[in-house]
Amino acid sequence: xxxxxxxxxxxxxxxxxxxxxxxxxxxxxxxxxxxxxxxxxxxxxxxxxxxxxxxxxxxxxxxxxxxxxxxxxxxxxxxxxxxxxxxxxxxxxxxxxxxxxxxxxxxxxxxxxxxxxxxxxxxxxxxxxxxxxxxxxxxxxxxxxxxxxxxxxxxxxxxxxxxxxxxxxxxxxxxxxxxxxxxxxxxxxxxxxxxxxxxxxxxxxxxxxxxxxxxxxxxxxxxxxxxxxxxxxxxxxxxxxxxxxxxxxxxxxxxxxxxxxxxxxxxxxxxxxxxxxxxxxxxxxxxxxxxxxxxxxxxxxxxxxxxxxxxxxxxxxxxxxxxxxxxxxxxxxxxxxxxxxxxxxxxxxxxxxx
Amino acid sequence: xxxxxxxxxxxxxxxxxxxxxxxxxxxxxxxxxxxxxxxxxxxxxxxxxxxxxxxxxxxxxxxxxxxxxxxxxxxxxxxxxxxxxxxxxxxxxxxxxxxxxxxxxxxxxxxxxxxxxxxxxxxxxxxxxxxxxxxxxxxxxxxxxxxxxxxxxxxxxxxxxxxxxxxxxxxxxxxxxxxxxxxxxxxxxxxxxxxxxxxxxxxxxxxxxxxxxxxxxxxxxxxxxxxxxxxxxxxxxxxxxxxxxxxxxxxxxxxxxxxxxxxxxxxxxxxxx
Numbered sequence: 001x002x003x004x005x006x007x008x009x010x011x012x013x014x015x016x017x018x019x020x021x022x023x024x025x026x027x028x029x030x031x032x033x034x035x036x037x038x039x040x041x042x043x044x045x046x047x048x049x050x051x052x053x054x055x056x057x058x059x060x061x062x063x064x065x066x067x068x069x070x071x072x073x074x075x076x077x078x079x080x081x082x083x084x085x086x087x088x089x090x091x092x093x094x095x096x097x098x099x100x101x102x103x104x105x106x107x108x109x110x111x112x113x114x115x116x117x118x119x120x121x122x123x124x125x126x127x128x129x130x131x132x133x134x135x136x137x138x139x140x141x142x143x144x145x146x147x148x149x150x151x152x153x154x155x156x157x158x159x160x161x162x163x164x165x166x167x168x169x170x171x172x173x174x175x176x177x178x179x180x181x182x183x184x185x186x187x188x189x190x191x192x193x194x195x196x197x198x199x200x201x202x203x204x205x206x207x208x209x210x211x212x213x214x215x216x217x218x219x220x221x222x223x224x225x226x227x228x229x230x231x232x233x234x235x236x237x238x239x240x241x242x243x244x245x246x247x248x249x250x251x252x253x254x255x256x257x258x259x260x261x262x263x264x265x266x267x268x269x270x271x272x273x274x275x276x277x278x279x280x281x282x283x284x285x286x287x288x289x290x291x292x293x294x295x296x297x298x299x300x301x302x303x304x305x306x307x308x309x310x311x312x313x314x315x316x317x318x319x320x321x322x323x324x325x326x327x328x329x330x331x332x333x334x335x336x337x338x339x340x341x342x343x344x345x346x347x348x349x350x351x352x353x354x
Numbered sequence: 355x356x357x358x359x360x361x362x363x364x365x366x367x368x369x370x371x372x373x374x375x376x377x378x379x380x381x382x383x384x385x386x387x388x389x390x391x392x393x394x395x396x397x398x399x400x401x402x403x404x405x406x407x408x409x410x411x412x413x414x415x416x417x418x419x420x421x422x423x424x425x426x427x428x429x430x431x432x433x434x435x436x437x438x439x440x441x442x443x444x445x446x447x448x449x450x451x452x453x454x455x456x457x458x459x460x461x462x463x464x465x466x467x468x469x470x471x472x473x474x475x476x477x478x479x480x481x482x483x484x485x486x487x488x489x490x491x492x493x494x495x496x497x498x499x500x501x502x503x504x505x506x507x508x509x510x511x512x513x514x515x516x517x518x519x520x521x522x523x524x525x526x527x528x529x530x531x532x533x534x535x536x537x538x539x540x541x542x543x544x545x546x547x548x549x550x551x552x553x554x555x556x557x558x559x560x561x562x563x564x565x566x567x568x569x570x571x572x573x574x575x576x577x578x579x580x581x582x583x584x585x586x587x588x589x590x591x592x593x594x595x596x597x598x599x600x601x602x603x604x605x606x607x608x609x610x611x612x613x614x615x616x617x618x619x620x621x622x623x624x625x626x627x
Contacts (some may be wrong), residue, residue: 052524072527083518085525098398099529102539150530 002062002153002186003028004049009058011044017210018044022058024205024215031180032186033201033218035194037233041210042190046156049188051075062153078152078319079263082159084143086131092118092142093127099150117149118142120179137168144176154186161196173199194234206230225341228272236277238315244271244342257310261278264336270345277305277318279339282325288332292317297327306331381487385602388414388595414596422581422597428491430604430622435559440556443499444506445549449541451507452514462511466504473565476500480570491575497566502559506552513548514541551615558608562601 004026011019019041026032030049048054049060051072054176059068067075078099086095094101097114105113119126121141131139140160147155161169162174177200180187191197197204198218200232206213206221206229214226225231228239242255244266252259281287292308292315305321308315308331317333325331389410394480398399421425440498451462468476480497519541524534542549576584582601 047524050524050528052527072524073530073532075528076530079525079529080530081521081525083521084519085521087522087525087540087543089546098526098531098539100537102526102529102531146525146529156528 003064003187004154004186004188005061005064006049007059007061009045009048009055009060011041011048011053011210012056017041017182019048019055020210022207022210022212024212026186026188027203028186029184030145030203031177032203032205033197034188034190034205034207035192035197035233036207036213037192037259039209040207042192042207043158044210045207046079046158046188047064048207050077050079050156052079053230076150076153078147078150078155080140080143080155080157082162084139084163086139086142086146087233088131090126090131092129092131092134095131095142096127096146096149098146103150107217114145114149117145120148121145121175121183136164137172140164140172141175142177148183148185152185152189155180157189158185159191159193160189161192169193173340176259180252185283190275198234206233208233223339228274229273229278231341236316236318238275238277240273240313240315241277241345242273242342244268251342253340256313257292258335260289260335260340262340262342264338264340264342266342267344272343272345274316274341274343275335276339277316278303278320278334279336280315280317280319281336282319282322283332283334289334291330291332293330308333336349375546381602384595385599386590388599410497414592415600418585418593418596418600422578422585425576425578425581426600429561432495432498432577433446433557435495436502436560437553437556439499440502441549441553444503444552445510445542445545446537447503448507448514448545448594449537450512452511452519459497462507465507469504469508472499473497473563476570477569478508480566489572489574490526494567494570494575497570498560498563501563501566502556505559506549509548509552509555510545513545517544519544528614547615551612554612554615558605558612561605561608577605 005024006026007023009019009022010017014317022041022045024032034045036042038336044053051067051070051074055068059066061067062075062077081330086096090098093111093114097105097115098109100110100113115124115127118127122136122142123145123292126134126138131142134142140163143160161172166171173196189196189200191200201218203215204218204221205215208229214221214230216224221230224232225234225237228237231237231239240255241321242253245252245254246268247261251262251264253262253266253271255273290310295307295314297307298305300318302320304319306317306319306327308317317331389412447465451458451465477497480493480500481488484493484496522540522544523536526540533538562579563577564579564583568580569584571577571580578601582594582597585597590598
């Protein structure tokens with residue numbers, strides 16, 4: 001188990017920064033998830049920590065020691081690749097034993113430890129098989145066993161489930177979570193899947209354009225996104241232009257279609273207001289904040305998704321328990337006041353990025 | 355109109371068969387001429403053993419084997435050495451070339467350049483550059499290597515690019531394998547198929563190479579194709595037929611093996627053999 005730390009890490013491809021000025025202390029013995037769209041620099045970051053790419057600036061520390069110039073083969077950091085990168089000419093067991101073989105571990109011990117690692121992912125029965133005869137899910141588990149078999153000090157996972165279909169992904173996500181939690185290994189898990197990002201790690205790093213947008217627990221980042229990008233990447237997000245004024249200890253938010261008092265602190269002036277689709281509820285007993293007209297409604301099984309229009313503003317609302325109403329005559333809605341996010345807005349023609 | 359199309363197809367098939375016959379006929383005549391009484395074949399008469407009316411005779415093979423034995427051995431030696439050196443140089447070379455670095459594309463072009471340069475040019479260049487060494491047996495080997503290394507390099511680079519060897523290499527690094535371990539345990543096994551194909555190609559090319567061998571060789575170190583040329587120039591139809599048949603007997607199994615093993619690396623065969 002190791003403490004991993006990156007300081008002002010940067011990598012340029014030509015003049016384009018793939019990662020710029022990234023600093024973070026990865027929690028020891030915990031899973032940290034890095035999430036972001038493709039091209040956000042998350043994979044480059046992971047490869048730099050592994051030692052497979054050398055950074056153009058910045059340092060990487062392991063247990064306080066500078067390992068920036070230590071080559072990958074001496075960092076003792078296990079890695080699971082998106083494409084698994086299993087050796088096609090070796091059997092399942094020989095793949096898993098590879099890290100032990102290059103460390104000169106005796107054949108019998110190698111075998112025992114490889115079998116144990118395979119048992120950890122419930123694949124000990126397939127030890128003799130060829131890699132090409134395995135399913136995608138089995139290959140993924142072999143890749144995990146191979147990365148863990150030599151007992152690395154930390155584990156990096158580069159979108160390990162993205163090549164699998166949705167159902168299998170969910171099963172394996174659960175298995176991985178339990179395996180990693182039991183190992184207590186410092187793990188960095190890179191993904192572009194928001195469900196994985198929210199569910200796996202203790203900490204969540206959101207990256208965009210090579211920069212760290214936000215760090216926090218998944219719950220914090222989801223409920224208190226620092227900007228519109230983070231909000232939109234981790235879930236549905238309605239973004240409205242508004243004006244904030246201070247009224248006593250409260251903030252009064254005026255939008256095109258409603259004015260509400262919020263129990264949160266925000267600077268007075270032009271602002272962006274973000275409300276997640278699930279943070280609207282049907283109004284009861286005339287306590288509606290606003291009334292919206294229905295554009296379209298989609299029944300999604302566990303919720304009803306409404307596309308609405310209120311005073312010219314388009315919004316998306318997800319209702320958990322819509323009952324039998326068909327909303328064709330319009331819908332009265334109330335916003336959950338503690339869930340509204342406010343960011344200062346610079347100018348009227350500014351982009352929706354605070 | 356299916357009738358018209360099938361008519362066209364029939365004409366095409368007939369043309370193909372005709373072409374195949376035209377291409378194969380000389381080979382058939384050659385092989386047949388090496389052991390059949392040519393008077394019986396109606397080709398030529400002059401040197402069939404006097405007083406013998408047997409239809410089949412293998413005596414010309416014996417004659418050729420006795421006469422050209424040193425050249426046969428020399429050619430096999432050169433071909434096998436070419437294969438060994440090509441593996442030793444071409445596989446690591448290909449591994450280096452697929453890693454992108456400044457000038458790697460230019461270097462690759464330079465390595466592959468002999469593929470498009472006539473053998474005579476290579477020979478003259480070798481003779482002029484290394485006049486002192488002319489007559490040394492290994493000058494012939496050098497000439498063959500200039501020709502064959504590009505084939506091995508291309509076979510290996512094609513295979514390396516087709517496989518995801520960069521990721522496999524990265525995985526081996528994170529598992530603790532240094533450069534040489536990765537080369538032996540990951541890269542070589544990944545391209546073993548290409549090495550096999552490349553070796554067969556190199557053998558076939560070296561075995562059949564005439565230009566460089568003919569210009570570089572000396573009476574002491576002649577390759578078998580040079581001997582073939584001599585047989586054609588100075589000997590009878592039967593002797594040259596037998597010599598050519600022996601040549602084919604060595605190279606045909608190699609070519610068949612390349613076709614049988616197949617794979618993307620076998621593409622270069624048409625230009626070489």
